[in-house]
Amino acid sequence: MSNSSKASNESTTAPLRHWLAQGQAWLADMQAAGLAGAGMPLLAAGRAWADEGALLGWGALARQMDGVLDLQLPPAERAAALLDIAVWVMTAQRLQAGADQSLP
Numbered sequence: 001m002s003n004s005s006k007a008s009n010e011s012t013t014a015p016l017r018h019w020l021a022q023g024q025a026w027l028a029d030m031q032a033a034g035l036a037g038a039g040m041p042l043l044a045a046g047r048a049w050a051d052e053g054a055l056l057g058w059g060a061l062a063r064q065m066d067g068v069l070d071l072q073l074p075p076a077e078r079a080a081a082l083l084d085i086a087v088w089v090m091t092a093q094r095l096q097a098g099a100d101q102s103l104p
Helices: 003-033 040-055 059-069 075-102
Strands: none
Touching (some): 003 040, 040 059
């Protein structure tokens, strides 16, 4: 792969890497606060992060965030949606790391 191709690939994947890192940080904050103890600023940050994800093609994750943020849902449903998001983010980060390692 030429240097220009490598640079182009890095500039293409940089927004995804950044977004995944933001998601991991938000998930850590949610874990620390607990689903019941998460205040409106933390929930709003999650909504903003999910909305950005929808722009990156992660619309399904944004729909899962709807479940996390719906205070009318039973706690088990909200927790399941949060767990789904965590699994998706961790899996995407592992795939991204593998793709980064395969670059010459």
